[in-house]
Amino acid sequence: MPLATPEQFRAMVDAARADGYAYPAVNVTSSQTLNAALRGFADARSDGIAQITTGAAQYLSGPADDIAVGARAFAELAHVLAARSPVLIALHTDHATAEHVDDFIRPLLRESRRRRERGQPALFNSHMFDGSELPLTENLRIAAELLQEANELDVMLELEIGTVGGEEDGIDNADVASERLYSTPQDALAVVRALGMGERGRYLLAATFGNVHGHYAPGNVHLRPELLAELQAAVADTRGFDFVFHGGSGSAVEEIRAAVANGVVKMNVDTDMQYAFTHAIEDHFDSRQRRDPLGVEKVVFDPRSWGRKSEQAMAARVVEASEMLGSFGRTLAID
Numbered sequence: 001m002p003l004a005t006p007e008q009f010r011a012m013v014d015a016a017r018a019d020g021y022a023y024p025a026v027n028v029t030s031s032q033t034l035n036a037a038l039r040g041f042a043d044a045r046s047d048g049i050a051q052i053t054t055g056a057a058q059y060l061s062g063p064a065d066d067i068a069v070g071a072r073a074f075a076e077l078a079h080v081l082a083a084r085s086p087v088l089i090a091l092h093t094d095h096a097t098a099e100h101v102d103d104f105i106r107p108l109l110r111e112s113r114r115r116r117e118r119g120q121p122a123l124f125n126s127h128m129f130d131g132s133e134l135p136l137t138e139n140l141r142i143a144a145e146l147l148q149e150a151n152e153l154d155v156m157l158e159l160e161i162g163t164v165g166g167e168e169d170g171i172d173n174a175d176v177a178s179e180r181l182y183s184t185p186q187d188a189l190a191v192v193r194a195l196g197m198g199e200r201g202r203y204l205l206a207a208t209f210g211n212v213h214g215h216y217a218p219g220n221v222h223l224r225p226e227l228l229a230e231l232q233a234a235v236a237d238t239r240g241f242d243f244v245f246h247g248g249s250g251s252a253v254e255e256i257r258a259a260v261a262n263g264v265v266k267m268n269v270d271t272d273m274q275y276a277f278t279h280a281i282e283d284h285f286d287s288r289q290r291r292d293p294l295g296v297e298k299v300v301f302d303p304r305s306w307g308r309k310s311e312q313a314m315a316a317r318v319v320e321a322s323e324m325l326g327s328f329g330r331t332l333a334i335d
């Protein structure tokens with residue numbers, strides 16, 4: 001099964017919306033974590049999304065030190081590996097701020113255009129433009145341009161209004177004013193005025209409702225998922241938004257379910273996945289092995305020996321995420 005086609009990705013979003021579930025969008029940073037995501041979605045029999053940040057793309061590019069190169073290398077690998085996936089996998093690029101439109105999003109769209117001219121699918125199913133640090137009109141002006149460019153290639157756009165708090169991958173909003181953490185119905189109307197409601201290209205909306213990146217104990221973050229219903233009501237004469245939930249790690253299950261009930265179709269999961277992967281490495285080496293590496297069998301240090309455990313642990317976390325979001329057992333893939 002190749003990666004989700006544009007039609008299949010749209011159908012995935014529609015099915016999630018219609019049946020009241022959401023897809024885990026798993027942040028990956030390497031071939032190992034990509035394989036963990038693919039394994040997790042296969043184990044859950046759940047369609048899903050694998051995504052990379054610009055920071056992940058830079059890491060993936062190694063000494064080339066070029067985020068567009070890293071993202072392209074990742075997508076090429078994912079196309080080959082996901083061809084054997086029993087479920088549909090969509091590829092996405094996460095937060096790209098305004099400074100990365102021209103060294104990340106646009107070079108990737110150009111490469112997707114070249115690929116399509118050769119009869120190959122686009123590199124990614126969707127790209128996120130994060131203009132949340134800009135004034136809203138400027139954010140939406142750039143988003144509208146990118147929507148048009150992406151839509152020509154049948155690629156979806158994700159945009160953000162409001163600001164996700166906390167810190168992720170070098171984007172630090174830990175000190176942002178708390179009212180910025182909540183989108184308003186006026187923001188939602190401005191989005192529809194600038195981008196339309198799908199007729200100018202399909203998009204996903206990361207509208208904030210108190211979200212914070214990173215690991216927070218339940219109760220520490222004041223999420224207001226009911227705010228999403230207010231945003232939907234503001235655009236009542238349309239089909240409404242397909243929302244993305246950022247900063248969900250550590251949120252209470254009821255809050256997540258309420259967000260999904262109000263139109264969230266994609267929930268990003270990063271911190272929990274990183275923890276699952278790394279914690280397995282820690283468990284692999286007992287204290288004696290950490291003290292005296294020379295006394296340990298070589299096989300213990302073979303990167304595959306801990307890598308497999310880490311991948312398995314992260315895959316199990318993907319299965320849990322799919323259970324929580326309701327995508328478990330749901331695939332549009334035809335065997």
Ligand SMILES: [Zn+2]
Nearest residue numbers: 164246247268
């Ligand atoms: Zn995010």
